[in-house]
Amino acid sequence: MITADEVGRFPGKLPRELGGTETSLVEQYDLIEALAHRDGSLGWNHTFMGSSAGIVAARLPDDGVAEVREPDGRWPRFCGTFPMTGIATPAPGGFRLDGRWGFASGIRAASWVACGATRSDDATPVWLVVPVTEVTVHDTWDSPGLARTQSCEYTIHDRFVPTSRTFAISGAPLRGGPLFSMPIQAYLTPDHTGVTIGCARRALEECARHSAGKQRLGSAQALDARGAFVRDLGRAHTQLASAIAHVRDVLARMDHADLVDPSLFLDARCAATNAAEIAVSVATFAYRNGGAHAVTATSEIGRAYRDAMTSSQHVHVLDDVYEWRGAELLR
Structure with missing residues (x-):
């Protein structure tokens, strides 16, 4: 099993270039099912935080990778809310981001969030990576099921995000093998x-x-x-x-x-x-x-x-x- 510090750190879902193992989907399933059999909230947060981290790791530009990587070289813990419920307004060198996102599983244990938004200029999608310290977490998770996931809502108001910390879900990934395509x-x-x-x-x-x-x-x-x-x-x-x-x-x-x-x-x-x-x-x-x-x-x-x-x-x-x-x- 895994320790508390390992929840959300899922090497099998990370590209090899960033220290991952790109574990097969079958092996991922077997681990996730075993964790959820022990505790549903544990299994949920470990895998969905791991998936968010893996998607970002495969698609973030190199300068963004260097910015978010931890000092010891480890890939940080992410939570992801990929629905585009934010508005990204172009600004010199990046975007100014506003919005409210829900179901941010694991946000209280994460260092970064990956959030979906619509560009204000051309209505195209963009995903942005923001430190958890720059978001306001709202204590909205009051579900009888998966109670310990703390899948709260959070808001961001007029926060600048550089282009280096943005990515697209479509197109070929920058890192990783078939798992990320x-x-x-x-x-x-x-x-x-x-x-x-x-x-x-x-x-x-x-x-x-x-x-x-x-x-x-x-x-x-x-x-x-x-x-x-x-x-x-x-x-x-x-x-x-x-x-x-x-x-x-x-x-x-x-x-x-x-x-x-x-x-x-x-x-x-x-x-x-x-x-x-x-x-x-x-x-x-x-x-x-x-x-x-x-x-x-x-x-x-x-x-x-x-x-x-x-x-x-x-x-x-x-x-x-x-x-x-x-x-x-x-x-």
Whole structure:
């Protein structure tokens, strides 16, 4: 596992030129799922902070890299809010930035933020890197799920950002291998699926463990003696295993592809959405059978259930992908 200082420092998501290992997507998934199985918030912050750091590391100009790199040469911890909810006004040598961004997971542990904005002159997108010390963090994160991610909102008002600390997501990266050339949401596939499945797996395991001899008020039998529960437990385990196999198959194909083409990219989106749906179903089964204790703050079933539910709301999960896949099949 990882120490507190290592959260958000994910070498597997960094270009080799900056000390990274460019770990395969399958290996990334396995690590993320293991972390989320332990604690959903831990898995979420480690992987999404790591992805933000990796995107910046692959695309920031050389002079920007030199500016943000830590004195000991390590790549710093980032949080990223890539939706373009800011306005970047061109100024000599850079931009003046204003805006408010949400869901800044890990911002209280990060040194830098990467934020999306729209240029005021031509309405094109630009992403800017700003020290956390120059933003105002708002204590807005009050979610029952992924509670410890501290995914707060933050604002920036009329802050100058030099061109050296700006980058584009489109086009070829400046550093790194194929991992950094694939579409951003393909790059994020192990992040979201690993967290959601890891949380659901923890919920199911805790449910099975607590069912032994547990007899709810009004029930004629202990939970583990009820055929319906045993059957549904086996079904949930099988469904989760199928989601894991599906995700790992798609990730392995992306790992070995020279190019993540639109069809393979859609495979990744479908696998992630399907995994989220199964994870929510499995975690719900665990929660419903967890009894009154599952509603408490100290319940591992309850925490894993809430974390799975919250992670399933990420933009990576979209029912539209099934329509796109269906349309592709009908062509």
